Amino acid sequence: MAPVVEFPINVGRIDDVQELKKSRKTKIPNRFVRDKAERPMLAATTHLPSSNSIPVIDLSKLMKGNKEEFHYEILKLSTSCEEWGFFQVINHGIDLDLLEKIEKVAMEFFMLPVEEKQKYPMAPGTVQGYGQAFVFSEDQKLDWCNMFALGLVPHSIRNPKLWPTNPPTFSGTVESYSKEIRKLCKDLLRFIALSLGVGGNVFEEMFGVSVQAMRMNYYPACPRPDLVLGLSPHSDGSALTVLQQGKGNTVGLQILKNNTWVPIQPVRNALVINIGDTIEVLTNGRYKSSEHRAVTHKEKDRLSIVTFYAPSYDIEIGPMAEMVDENNPTKYRRYNHGEYSKHYVTNKLQGKKTLDFAKISPTNSF
Ligand SMILES: COC(=O)C(/C=C/C1=C(C)CCCC1(C)C)=C/O[C@H]1C=C(C)C(=O)O1
Ligand SMILES: O=C(O)CCC(=O)C(=O)O
C-alpha cells in the first residue's frame, strides 16, 4: 500500500488553476499569493552566467564508450552529483517517439474538461490522482500547478480506479514509458555507484523491488508569475528522480545553489536527473539532494513528467560503511524506507526540512 495520512484533515477549497486561468480574472486568489520572502523574484534569477548551469552527461559514453571516454564521463558524473545534485542526460537510449507520446497523452489528459479529470481525484492527504499533493491545512499556500500522479511499481501501490480511460492510449503509454525509465534508473544507479568507488550493483541489491511512481505537473500561464510558485521548494524523497520537460517549454525548474535560484535551461531530448534524499543518506551526504522549485510564466504553459525511483518500503537504510570514516562521521541514522515515505507524503513540501527525519543533528544543514 502507498503511504497516506491517517488523521482527518481540512484542506479548504483548492481552486483548479487551469479553471482559474480560463476565468480570465487578473486578480490572483490570496491562497496562491506567496509571502514576500517566498516570491520568485524573477528578474534576479534570469541573468545568470551561462557557465552556471548543470552538467550534461552523455550516457552512451558510459554504456559503450572507450576507457578514456568512460573515465571522463564518470568523473563528470561524480562532480555533478557532488556539486549540483542534478545533471541532464543525453543519448539515454530511450526512443524519442516515446518521450513525445508521453507528453502528448499527458497534455491530452490535462486538456480534458475538469469534470472528466475529477473522476480521478487526489483525496486530501494522498499523493495519487488529479489535484494538488502535499496540502494539509486550510491556511497553507497553494502551488500554481495541476498534478496527476500514479504509483506504478510494485503493483500493490497502484489504485486502478485512478488510471484514466481517456485518452485511450494513456495507460499503455504510461506502462511503456515507465519500463524504459526504470531501466534508465537502474543504469544510472550503477554508474553512480561506480562514481563513488563502490560496486556497481550495490544500490540495486540493496533496494529490493524498487518503488516507482510518476507525477505529471501542468503549470498554466499565470498573469502574476512574480507572486506565485509553480511548485514549492523541496528535495525529492526518492533515490533518483527523472524529469522530462515538455518540448519547447520555457525555463521553469530552478535549483538552489549557494543561496541563489539557478534556472535549468532545457537541453533538447535530454532528461533531467536529480539525486534524492535516499542517496544523500546512503552516501552520508557526499551526494546531496538539492532543493528545487518551479516558477510560472506570464504567457506560456509548462509541462513536466516526473518519475520517482526509490527503495522498496521494507528495506532499512543508513549511510554505507564505505562512506563513513574519522573525517566523515555518520550524519544520518538508520531507518526503514517505508517510514520515511510516510513521513515525506504526510508533510508539506518545505525545502530540505523533511530530511531532518534522518539527521543525527537535525539543525545542521551540512
Ligand atoms: C514530490 O514528490 C512526490 O510527489 C513523491 C510521491 C511519490 C509517490 C506516489 C506518487 C505514489 C506512490 C507512493 C510514492 C510516495 C512513491 C515523491 O516520491 C518520493 C518520496 C519518497 C519518500 C519516495 O520514496 O519517493
Ligand atoms: O516541474 C518541475 O520542473 C519540477 C518538478 C518537481 O520537482 C517534482 O515534481 O518533484
Ligand SMILES: [Fe+2]
Ligand atoms: Fe522535485
